[in-house]
Amino acid sequence: LVFVTAEVSPWSKTGGLGDVCGALPAALAARGHSVVVVAPLYEPYDDVHDTGHSATFALNHRDETVRYHAARRDGVTYLFVKHPALERGGGAKIYASAPGRPYDDNDFRFALLSLAAIESLLCVPWGDLFFGGGEDAEARRRNARFDAAPVFVANDWHAALVPVFLAARYQAAAGEAVRPRHWAPEGARAAVARATTVTIVHNLFHLGIFPSHRYRMLGLPEENTEWFPALRWRWNDGGESMNFLKAGLATSQAAVLVSPSYANEVQTNELGCGMDKVLRSVGNFGSEIDLGVFNGMSGKLKGIVNGIDDEEWNPATDAHLPQNYALDGDAFEAFSYAPHDENRTVVDARRGKAACKLMLQREMGLEEDPDAPLVGFIGRLDQQKGVDVLLECVDDVVANGGQVVMLGSGDESLERWMSEKEAQHKGKVCAWVGFSVPVSHRITAASDVLVMPSRFEPCGLNQMYASRYGTIPVAHATGGLRDTVKRAMGYPFSPCDARELKRALRRAFACYREDVEKTRKIADGGVAGAVDSRWAQKRRRGMEKDWSWAVAAGKYETLFK
Incomplete structure (x- = not known):
């Protein structure tokens, strides 16, 4: 399995893409697969070494040479592509010089990444990287055989040209695949000729749109072949651009989209971002959607x-919490477990959450009321996250004896509105404008309810964090x-408006x-036995459910097979 991605945690990350590409490959490796992650080397990393191997290929009307650096972690080989066009710093500098100012050559940069990922199979001695082959070249080559055709896993538009280049430049219908200009491991050429690709769409709202006149830079067949229509993106005004993600999905x-419901939703005109027809025809070129001609998929x-x-x-181990807890913590009550503080104990969820709630109320300047239902929100402040819907409900929450704590930043008008609600309901509402990882953990643990009124949400993670921490999600x-x-462990509501959120x-x-x-x-002393209320049952179901990457990895494994 060869993951190709613009981000991989902990080396490079701007959002969820980096987290997924840092976790899913390791979960698949734990299931016995050979897994490689190919990503850009944006800046020097302490634990990454130069492999001494490079590749040269045609791009942008000239020869480009990349060098490969590598790291090994959790059973996964991480291969980093070094090239001057990629070395512009990490973090916010990955895609843009400043907010709203993406690099003019991003099409070239990520086309280069896609080609470098394919070429890596033709020039890197994988036996050496995976198994620590012998010192001499022959030993490394013996260990570098390909026993199966690789599956490329292209992530978002940045890697969407992997299947395009594979089909057009390495698996050409005439059989004239591009020959590497360097030694290739045994079986590598044949393996690349049989390689397949799965594209994962993490964010459909970033398509990789570029001027159509840049097509020739890619080194694909001329515009009168099927490949330019595969990339063509027509605008309503009659203009044309290139759409990297469209071409990747077609080939x-x-x-994969990051939830079954979202995969259905994006095939509709309302939520498909103009890509609904393409998504309904993944892997199928068809004239009705102007994708060109490509057979056999x-x-x-x-x-x-x-x-x-x-x-x-x-x-039970979270270093950010004032009190660690587990579902059935009675068995742990006298057990000093938390590694960050050997004097801490792990108590049951009810007592642990009560302690976390009291400390958060003090930290946030809220009234110390153990019985007041505490409503938490963590997220970006924008229309997509439905923050305006929540803010319309704050008065109702307070009127019904509740408290609200919100953590996030984004739209300035929403930040002001959030701060106004805090001023209006001192001691009942806290608005933390900004973001803090420790605070996000404490809010997740201390809240009785976590609200997610997103108008759309491809996957979402906070609802799973909340359930694992015994906090009940209320979500659109x-x-x-x-x-x-699900109703067994939370409160789903629809449609996404203040009336329905208030009811939930x-x-x-x-x-x-x-x-x-x-x-x-x-x-x-009026009732014997443990509490077995509907609330306690919801909490138990959420904490017992396996939300780990092992579950997702099993489903990906089935797809890859």
Whole structure:
């Protein structure tokens, strides 16, 4: 399996793409697969070494040479492509010199990455990287044989030209595949000739749109062949551009979106970003969508929910929490476990969440009220996340005895509105404009309810973090939220408006208060036994569910086979 990506955590990350490409390959390696991740070397990394191998290929009307650096971690080989066009710094500098100012040559930069990923199979001694082959070249070559055709996993538009280049330049119909200008491991050429591609779409709103006159820079066949129509993107005003993601989806054997519901939604005109026809025909070139002619591929579009890092997001070991806890913490009550503080104990979820709630109320300047339902929100402040819908409900939450804590930044008007609500409801509402990883963990643990009113959500992670921490999600039933927030462990609502969110929160508050009352009766000695309220059952189901990447990896494995 060869993952090709613009980001891979912990080396490069601007969002969820880096997290996925840092976690999914390791989960697949744990299942016994040979996994490589190919990504740009944006800047020097301490744990990455120069392999001494390079590749030269034609791009932008000249020869380009890249050099490969590598690291080995968690059973995965990470291969980093070094080239001057890629070396512009990490973080916010990956795609743009400044916000809203993307690099003019991003088409060249990521075409280079796609070609470098394919060429890596033809010049890097994989036996040496995977198994530490012998010192002499022959030993390395003996260890570098290909026993199976590789599957390329192209992530988002940045890697979408991998299947295009494979088909046009390495698997040409006439059989004249491009010959490498360097030694190739045994079986590598034949393996590349049989390689297949799966494209994962993490964010459909970034398509990789570039001027059509840049087509010749790619070194693909002339415009009068099938390849230019594969890339062509027609605008409503009659203009044309290139669309990298469209071409990648058309030439891949399969495509994955990050939840089953979102995979269905994007095939509609409303949520397809103009790509709905393309997504309904993944792998199938057809004249009705002007993709050109390409035979032998059957269209496949799948939805697979992302996993979460269940080591980072574990309430029993989370270093950011004032009190660690587990679902059945009674068994751990006297067990000093948390590695960050040997004097800490792990208590049951009810007591642990109560302790976290009290400390967060103090930290955020909220009234210290253990019985007040605490509503949390963590996310980007924009229309997509539905923050305006939540803000319309804040008065109702407070009127019903609740508290609200919000963490996020983004749209300045929403930031102001959020701050105004805090000023209006001092001691009841806290608005933290900005972002903090430790605070996000503490809000997740301390909240009774986590609200996700997203208008659309390809996958979403916060709802899974919340469930793992015993916090009940209240979420708009869209995309990945529809697939992960079930009534058995949360409160889905639809449509996405203030009226329906208020109704969902009121139902959650009623269930929460039933649990508080039962707990009080037990504490007063009026009822024997443990609390088994509807709220406690929802919490248990969420904490017991396996949200890890191992589950997602099993589904990807089935697709790859």
